[in-house]
Amino acid sequence: MKHLQSFLEEKPRLRFIFTGGKGGVGKTVSAAVLAYHFASQGKKTLIASLNPVHSLTSVFGQDLSGGRNKPIQGVPGLFAVEVETSETVERYRDNIANRVREFLKWSDIPVDSKPFVDIAATNPAFEESAMFDKMMDVMLSEGEGYEVIVFDTAAVANAVRLIGLSKIYGLWLGRMIESRKEALSLRMQLSFRKEKVMEEVKKDPMLADLLAMNDRFTQVKGLLMDPEKTAFFFVTLPLTLPISVVKRFISTVRTYDIPVGGVIVNEVIPAEVAEKATGDEYMQNKYHEQGGYMQTIQQDLGELVRAYVPLYPNEVVGLERLRELARDMFDVGAPLAVSYGD
Ligand SMILES: Nc1ncnc2c1ncn2[C@@H]1O[C@H](COP(=O)(O)OP(=O)(O)OP(=O)(O)O)[C@@H](O)[C@H]1O
Ligand SMILES: [Mg+2]
Numbered sequence: 001m002k003h004l005q006s007f008l009e010e011k012p013r014l015r016f017i018f019t020g021g022k023g024g025v026g027k028t029v030s031a032a033v034l035a036y037h038f039a040s041q042g043k044k045t046l047i048a049s050l051n052p053v054h055s056l057t058s059v060f061g062q063d064l065s066g067g068r069n070k071p072i073q074g075v076p077g078l079f080a081v082e083v084e085t086s087e088t089v090e091r092y093r094d095n096i097a098n099r100v101r102e103f104l105k106w107s108d109i110p111v112d113s114k115p116f117v118d119i120a121a122t123n124p125a126f127e128e129s130a131m132f133d134k135m136m137d138v139m140l141s142e143g144e145g146y147e148v149i150v151f152d153t154a155a156v157a158n159a160v161r162l163i164g165l166s167k168i169y170g171l172w173l174g175r176m177i178e179s180r181k182e183a184l185s186l187r188m189q190l191s192f193r194k195e196k197v198m199e200e201v202k203k204d205p206m207l208a209d210l211l212a213m214n215d216r217f218t219q220v221k222g223l224l225m226d227p228e229k230t231a232f233f234f235v236t237l238p239l240t241l242p243i244s245v246v247k248r249f250i251s252t253v254r255t256y257d258i259p260v261g262g263v264i265v266n267e268v269i270p271a272e273v274a275e276k277a278t279g280d281e282y283m284q285n286k287y288h289e290q291g292g293y294m295q296t297i298q299q300d301l302g303e304l305v306r307a308y309v310p311l312y313p314n315e316v317v318g319l320e321r322l323r324e325l326a327r328d329m330f331d332v333g334a335p336l337a338v339s340y341g342d
Contacts, residue, residue: 001336004306004329007262008037013228016139017150017261021235022245026266026309029316030235031152032059033326039078040326043147047080048138050131050153054082061318069142074319079146083134085127092130093121102206136220170221173214180207224258231261233306238268238293247300262306264329265297270310305336 008014017034019027028049035047046069049056057064060080064070067084097117104113120126135151143149184204224230232253236242250260274287297305307329316325328334 001303001305002262003332003334003336004262004264005332007306011228011231014231015148016223016230017148018230018232019150019152019235020232020246020249022242025235025237025242026264026316027235028055028059028152029322029325030233030264030266030329031150032056032322033329034233035078035080035148035150036075036322036326037330038148038150039072039075042077044077044145045079045148045150046138046143046146047078047150047152048135048143049080049082050135050151052085052127056080056082056152058317059322083131083138085131088134089121089127089130092126092133093117096120099206099209102209106206136216139220139223140216170214170217173210173217177207177210177214180204180210225256227259230259232258233261233264234304235264235266236297236301237266238290238297240293243293243296243300250301250304260304263297263301263304264307264309265294265305266309267311268294268308273311307331308334308336 017031017038019031019034021027031047035045038045047056054065060072062073064072064080064082067082067087069079069081072078072080097113100116100120101113104111104116131153138149138151184207234246234249236246246263250263253260269283269287269290274283277283309325309328312321312324314321316322
């Protein structure tokens with residue numbers, strides 16, 4: 001078992017941080033605290049929200065909307081961006097439309113490209129693909145100049161699913177490149193002037209485009225699979241469903257060779273709070289129930305637990321609360337194995 005603080009100290013080159021877990025467990029506040037931590041260490045940090053519904057504005061208590069990197073007032077070196085989903089999807093759609101048009105033009109297929117693009121864009125995974133594409137942009141170019149980039153991703157379009165998607169994406173790209181090469185070499189065989197066709201192959205815009213996509217994708221994959229550069233943190237509550245979601249994510253992530261940073265157990269009712277509330281039946285029940293789940297966590301995720309964060313009487317909104325959470329999450333004196341009386 002290792003505290004969050006020691007884990008991060010051992011990984012000074014970490015650059016890409018992700019938080020995952022069931023809906024509402026505290027992924028955004030954990031991402032915010034991690035980003036705050038890196039910035040406080042003097043590292044220029046960007047926290048990027050890739051959710052359809054953003055909550056960074058609320059967590060930091062300042063307006064971060066507008067889809068641009070904005071400095072966080074009160075935390076030098078910390079910047080945030082709430083990526084506009086509709087804008088991102090629209091741009092991605094235009095890109096795809098161009099590709100389809102070009103493909104049809106090249107193949108001399110005299111049909112309207114619009115229906116093809118519409119079919120692609122109504123695919124339920126289209127928005128996720130668009131957000132994944134945006135994430136690649138942030139990792140490779142838009143995030144340039146930032147030492148650390150923390151991603152806050154939605155529960156449904158979870159980062160893990162994005163990586164899963166990335167595998168299919170890679171296969172698809174490989175196929176496309178192969179078939180493009182085949183088509184071009186077929187042209188070459190049919191032609192008498194081979195050198196001329198060879199030149200054409202080199203200039204072929206679609207092949208160049210596919211190769212560039214593949215290159216970009218391979219780069220991102222390399223970064224995501226590098227345990228010195230990337231860490232996925234999973235957030236859970238001491239409750240059945242969030243625990244099973246985290247367990248499932250961890251096994252998925254491992255099959256894709258994505259490095260697991262650890263588990264943060266959030267909203268733990270502190271013993272002293274339960275002890276004080278002797279007459280409160282609801283609190284006593286919750287606390288008793290929590291004891292069982294804490295045992296499950298220790299058995300199933302024990303080695304991976306990096307912090308236990310207490311349940312606060314209020315929501316985590318604004319910098320003051322975030323600082324309090326940061327103190328608790330990075331408290332090296334706190335026990336990592338919680339013992340329960342009953
Ligand atoms: N330790 C805590 N004590 C009290 N409230 C908390 C704690 N951690 C998080 N919260 C509150 O719980 C709510 C959910 O937190 P957060 O938005 O970070 O979850 P999430 O996993 O990002 O949710 P979503 O899946 O909707 O993105 C917020 O209102 C937050 O302020
Ligand atoms: Mg969130």
